[in-house]
Amino acid sequence: NAGVTQTPKFRVLKTGQSMTLLCAQDMNHEYMYWYRQDPGMGLRLIHYSVGEGTTAKGEVPDGYNVSRLKKQNFLLGLESAAPSQTSVYFCASSYSTGAERTDTQYFGPGTRLTVL
Amino acid sequence: AQKITQTQPGMFVQEKEAVTLDCTYDTSDQSYGLFWYKQPSSGEMIFLIYQGSYDEQNATEGRYSLNFQKARKSANLVISASQLGDSAMYFCAMREGLARGSTLGRLYFGRGTQLTVWP
Numbered sequence: 001n002a003g004v005t006q007t008p009k010f011r012v013l014k015t016g017q018s019m020t021l022l023c024a025q026d027m028n029h030e031y032m033y034w035y036r037q038d039p040g041m042g043l044r045l046i047h048y049s050v051g052e053g054t055t056a057k058g059e060v061p062d063g064y065n066v067s068r069l070k071k072q073n074f075l076l077g078l079e080s081a082a083p084s085q086t087s088v089y090f091c092a093s094s095y096s097t098g099a100e101r102t103d104t105q106y107f108g109p110g111t112r113l114t115v116l
Numbered sequence: 117a118q119k120i121t122q123t124q125p126g127m128f129v130q131e132k133e134a135v136t137l138d139c140t141y142d143t144s145d146q147s148y149g150l151f152w153y154k155q156p157s158s159g160e161m162i163f164l165i166y167q168g169s170y171d172e173q174n175a176t177e178g179r180y181s182l183n184f185q186k187a188r189k190s191a192n193l194v195i196s197a198s199q200l201g202d203s204a205m206y207f208c209a210m211r212e213g214l215a216r217g218s219t220l221g222r223l224y225f226g227r228g229t230q231l232t233v234w235p
Contacts, residue, residue: 033222042120042207042225043161058222090161092223103211104151105223107161 002026004108006091012114013081021076021111023091031094032074033058033105034066036087043090049074081115088112117142120208122226129198129233136183137193137229139208145169149211150191151223152182156204164206167191198233205230 007022023032030051035043035058045058049068063085065077074093078085092105121140129135141150152164167175167182175182183192191210195202209223 035223040227042227043209043223044225045222048222088159092161103149104163104166106163107153109160112159 004091004093004106006089006108006111008111009109010112012116013078014116015082017081018077018079019081019113020078021089021091021113023074023076023093023108024072025074025091025093025106026072027093027095027106028071029093029095029106030071031103031105032068033092033094034064034074034076035090035092036060037090037110038087046076046089081113083115086113086115118226119143119212119224120210120226122208122229124229125227126230126232129195129231131200131233131235132197134194134196135198135231137195137206137208137231139191139193139226141189141191141208141210143189143210143212145212150182150184151209151211152180152191152193153207153209154202154204155207155228161207165193195231200233200235203231203233 004025033048034046037043044060046064047066049055052071055066067075089111091108094103094105148169150167154162165175165177165180165182167184174184179196181194205228207228208226
């Protein structure tokens with residue numbers, strides 16, 4: 001049981017390049033999230049998904065796209081990377097959003113992305 | 117307005133002492149959840165403790181307890197008997213709208229408190 005995994009762990013891009021970050025979870029969670037963490041800012045939600053085939057925008061969605069083709073995977077894409085997207089990216093998943101302990105979000109280890 | 121406010125950028129505590137990390141929140145929802153996460157220098161986000169808005173008792177998890185004062189909208193984390201391994205960044209987070217079908221389940225995070233435990 002690996003929990004939430006993210007690939008890659010580190011990446012350096014040049015401005016204008018594209019890339020995809022992969023998040024995988026083996027807990028059969030319905031909900032998955034992408035956050036970015038910047039110094040002094042806490043974590044901010046980029047996009048999220050409430051189930052296979054569905055995605056929605058979060059707080060800071062511009063410049064990113066996502067896809068959830070399989071329940072266990074949630075992909076975050078950068079079509080044309082910009083220096084402002086230099087950040088640490090975290091994926092998280094949760095079982096539901098009911099008023100229960102089961103809706104705790106569990107995080108992956110993070111991906112450190114630098115855009116030059 | 118910020119949903120979650122952590123007013124202590126840094127805190128210091130001696131080993132074996134207790135420490136309280138402050139968190140206040142802002143919501144008009146009746147149902148919500150409050151979380152604390154720990155982020156060590158290695159970078160991962162580790163879930164520590166959860167408090168539901170309707171929970172009558174303060175949550176506890178081992179050495180962690182959550183001092184929940186609903187009327188004051190505060191959810192302070194108390195770490196008892198601090199250990200050197202507790203040195204980390206601590207984030208308070210809130211989830212609004214717990215009714216099924218409501219938006220998101222997204223977490224609003226505070227900016228964190230850097231805790232340093234010294235021998």
